[in-house]
Amino acid sequence: MSEGPFLDLRHLKMIRAIAEHGRVSDAAEALGVTPSALSHRIKEAERRLDLVLFTRIHKRLRMTPAAEYLADVADRVLSEMDRAERDVRRMDRGVEHVVRIAVEAYSSYHWLPGFIKYLQTHLPGVELQVMASVTREPVRALTNRHADIVVTSGGATPIGTHRIPLFRDELLFIFPPHHHLAGKAYVEGHDIEGEDFITYTLTPEPDREFARLFRPSGRYPRWTAMVEMPEAIVELVAAGQGSSVLAGWAVRPAINAGRIIGARVGKDGIEVPWGALMRSEDKDTGPILDVAEALAQWSSINGDFG
Incomplete structure (x- = not known):
């Protein structure tokens, strides 16, 4: 009986490892096999598919379009299998559903214990799993099923x-307590001209400080650093190494602790809507919808995530 043309899990894991590491030796080490065994596995996969998956350039492997496609499929399949295995194990603990949640851009989870307590009361059969690695590409995380709900800012609803x-x-300008602007209730364009400023993205967004304050006033701070983790920005600001603009709910614990000072962005302030984004297929019924609606109810009780 023929072994068939289909790849098995070993091949999917191999393709994903090579996509991540680029070298046979590094991918083999990650998989716990020898480089020769991995090379044999590559040849076996190419023989079964009757096509070339990788070409060698010096000591690295270049993926063909077919391999890139399979790497994307492997990532989804293996993630789903890993999730299924964890879900089955949780069933022994009375957990009926596991819902994976992430927050766009921010890794501030001071609100999480309160929400989990609320969830245990209202949805006792659901367990929440926090996915911290998907904060930069929320839609991709949903599409690849790395997350079920992503808390995102702005009003857009992608296809x-x-x-x-x-x-x-409300967005807040944040400063160290000793900063000369720390006593102001709001900050205007002329206040921040030339000030050291730390940002987590260099891409201007239409509803944020760049478009609503900097550009209209023609006044700009002095861009000193780009730090992709807002939580690290808070630490830098608290240490007196610059100022920034971040979501109020995310920096409120540091403000309440007296580590930084917050001020409105402009006299009228800048408010940003936050929402729970999920896949369209989950919007009518099921535990993902239940958790998203519970999150909306809980945040309405608390006002926000602060």
């Missing part, structure tokens, strides 16, 4: 997704 509104949050 293939469904959004449940959560709350509106």
Whole structure:
């Protein structure tokens, strides 16, 4: 009987490892096999498919379009299998569903214990799993099923997704307590001209400080650093190494602790809507919708995530 043309899990893991590491030796080490065994596995996969998956350039492997496609499929399949295995194990603990949640851009989870307590009361059969590695590409995380719900800012609802509104949050200029602007209730364009400024993205967004304050006033701070983790920005600001603009709910614990000072962005302030984004296929019924709606109810009780 023929072994068939199909790849098995070993091949999918191999393709994903090579996509991540680029070298046979590194991929083999990650998989716990010898480089010769991995090379044999590559040849076996190419023989079964009757096509070339990788070409060699010096000591690295270049993926063909077919391999790139399979790497994307492997990532989804293996993630789903890993999730299924964890879900089955949780069934022994009375957990009926596991819902994976992430927050766009921010890794501030001071709100999480309160929400989990609320969830245990209202949805006792659901367990929440926090996915910290998907904060930069929320839609891709949903499409690849790395996350089921991503809390995102802005009002856009990308194709293939469904959004449940959560709350509106005001952006805040943040400074160290000793800063000369720390006593102001709001900060205007002329206040920040030339000030050291730390940002987590260099891409201007239409509803944020660049478009609403910097550009209209023609006044700009002095861009000193790009730090992709807002939580690290808070630490730098607290240490007196610059100022920044971040979501109010995310920096409120540091403000309440007296480590930084917050001020409104402009006299009228800038409010940003936050919502729970999920796949369109989950918007009508099921545990993902239940958790998103519970998050909306909980945040309405608390006002936001602060």
